[in-house]
Amino acid sequence: MADPPQFLTLKGNRDRTELTELLVRRVFFGLVILVIVAGALNVFGQRPKDSFASASAADLHVFAPTALRGGLYYEGRFTIDAQREIEKAVLVLDGGWTEQTQINTIEPAPIGESSRDGRLALDFGHVPAGQKLVAWMQFQVNPTNVGRKSQDVELYDDTTLLTRVDRTVTIYP
């Protein structure tokens, strides 16, 4: 039998089983496939989800993604369904809506904006009984924004709390 080329050995370069490498390869690509499947199943966003809270005065729907990734654009749709007249409908948004997030547009534009205990308060004015107010907000996540954040939304009639939607958003890097 001829000698193998210099620096090669039959044991190391012909008969090596590479079991460890095979195992590492399978585990690595298994994990990659798992991540891809999780992505396809909306684990990493950004399919929107409807969150809902009901009260005698009004129902509040929030339709927005609960999982996002850095840099993504997304929409939040806020629907106030007034059961009785609301003199001054004010939506108060938790920090998860505004912190490290661009607010590109709000339609219809609120008639007033302010801060309530550090949270963004948007005044949409009068909503007659039986009528619906829909506000669309377009956002973009800053690339450095990562983690779980509260995105609770409260609906006030001026300073009286009517109802509250509890939600959390997870932002992946």
Add this chain to the structure above:
Amino acid sequence: MDVVARALVAFCFIFLLTRLIGRRELSSLQPFDLILLIVMGDLVQQGVTQNDLSITGLILTIGLFGVLTLGASYVGFRFPRFRPILEPEPLILIEDGNVIERNLKKERMTQKELASEARLQQIDSLEKVKWAVLESGGQISFIPKSS
């Protein structure tokens, strides 16, 4: 800090992916593979720098990639034990005209592909090959029996 962390994750992921994907896939670039590589490069850039258009970001990311490449190369040189982790060992595919099927299977390669590679080196039959070695970089070296 964020851009450095992103670049580090990207480097490790690309390193693992290219290391484990197999050398044959990387060495034989068909037009499709070439386009895929360019697309992958673009996707990596978006994930690493995102909206950072600064010179600082460029220096940080390219600098880190350079340092990590150099580091991996140094570790392989200084500590031979780690070399098989960093780059695959050469694999003997033909010994004295006999094709080692087990090793071909390991690299998901057929005898036809091996013969095609041999023809590129003016060898018309695998039986005339004394040694064929799949090198770390994915190229196949043929040592003919007559030499």
